[in-house]
Amino acid sequence: MRHAQDGAAAAMSAASRVLVARGRNEPQEQEDPDVAWGQRARDGVWVPTRDGQRVHIGLGAVGGDAVAQVLRPTLRAFVGVDVDTDLLAQTTAGGVRLLTVIHGPDAPTEFRFSLSLPDGLALEAMPSGGYDIVHLRYGATVGRLYNPWASDAMFRPVKADYALEGQSLTMRVQHEGSFYPVVADPHYAR
Template sequence: MRHARDGATAAMNAASRVLVARGKHEPQEAEDPDVHWGQRAREGAWAPTKDGQRIHIGIDCSAGDQAPTLVRPSLRVFVGAEVDTDIVAQTTAGGVRLLTVLHGPDAPTEFRFPVQLPDGLVLEGMPSGGFDVVHLRYGATVGRFYSPWAADVMARPVKADYQLEGSTIIMRVQHENSYYPVVADPLYTR
């Protein structure tokens, strides 16, 4: 347990350093009774939409059956989700944030987040590089995956983008020649 707790602390500290260095208003961790987390990384979270439905956001990683280090009900850390990679998962007001912390050059460059949508909702690509969750009948946006960003420990931008494969969002992070840790941020909110 001590190893997982130490790894969780290191991941949270790395994410915090990068967020502070970005100097922008970032979504804050918050309790939201409409967000429900699974018991394992692969199970991810069930998050609300504006029309009262839920979407499921999974974390497809090599340690998918791993249980998180639970820091608070609104903050959990998946230590070693991938090689040289931890995921700091936060509940935010109306959504979830999956801060992906890459600790070195051996970390992968692609991260997969399978999304399950209720009938009548679809993912629609946006010019910003993110995805809106759109209600087909009304054409209304009921949720949003904001375009990803990534930054290294020196607050230098690192190229990150999304690609959609079926209903899986793939976040690509080109972190070569970066100063580690690098933090990338998939963020969903209703």
Template sequence: MRHARDGAVTVTDTANQILLLRGRSEPPEAANPDVTWGPRALDGVSVPTRNGQRLQIGLPGPADDRAVTAVRPTLRVFPGVDTDTDLIAQTTTTGVRLITVLHGPDAPTEFRFALGLGEGLSLDAAPSGGYDVVHDRYGATVGRFHRPWACDALYRPITAAYDLDGSVLVMTVGHREADALYPVIADPFYAR
């Protein structure tokens, strides 16, 4: 008999293999008591900034917004967040990684992460393709959404980019144009 947890572990294993092959530049999964996860994708995750404020990140989720599968305290799997799409959320020592797993060409190309910024915080586009969380009064960067990356099952790079729509960070993944072999992994990563 196959359980939902078995599918979550398989998806997680695939994503972890790709992360390992990317090398030491990827921060490892680790416990972080400052990161607070909601019970559903739409509840998202609350993460700290360097100046002690909080940032709320809403995760893409289905209309019925099923509960999360907690594989371990630092790893959550949100199956079926969209057509042919799962989301794996890892806690790191400095923030969160939101690994988006696309299982086929019917998966969307756009993923929306609603942001709740603390008072006096805003987002500025960074030259790298990421977004800095900036303290408006002092101009200091207090957090960062690093430039997203994506690759297919053969580890070939797939284009991934952010855009900002009001207070929503939009990640676009060009998997349909790339003749990708699935699954495709896209990796938004926030760190304080």
């Protein structure tokens, strides 16, 4: 238990430093009763869409059995979800942030998130590198996966992008040569 607490503290410290350096335009942690977290990393999270449906985002990782440490009702830490990798899952107004904290060069460069969309919704690639969740009948955007960003311990940008493979979205983070920890942020909002 001590190792998990130390891991959560290290992940929070790294993510906090990077978020403060990025400025005030970042989505703020906030309670949202429409966001429902699973107990383990593999259980993922159910997030609302603008039309009242729910999308499931699965946190695919080697340590999928990692149990969430609930630090506050709006913040969970999944320590050791992969080699040298922790995940801080944060509830925001109408969405979530999945702050991926990469602690060293042995960490993977790809992080998979499975998506389960209700019937009538589809993913549409955006020029920004993100994906909109679109209502097929009306053509309206009902949710958005913003293009991920990443930054190293020296606050230098690290290349991050998505690759879509079926119903799985892979965040690729090219962190080799970076100063660790590296923080990457996939963010969903309705």
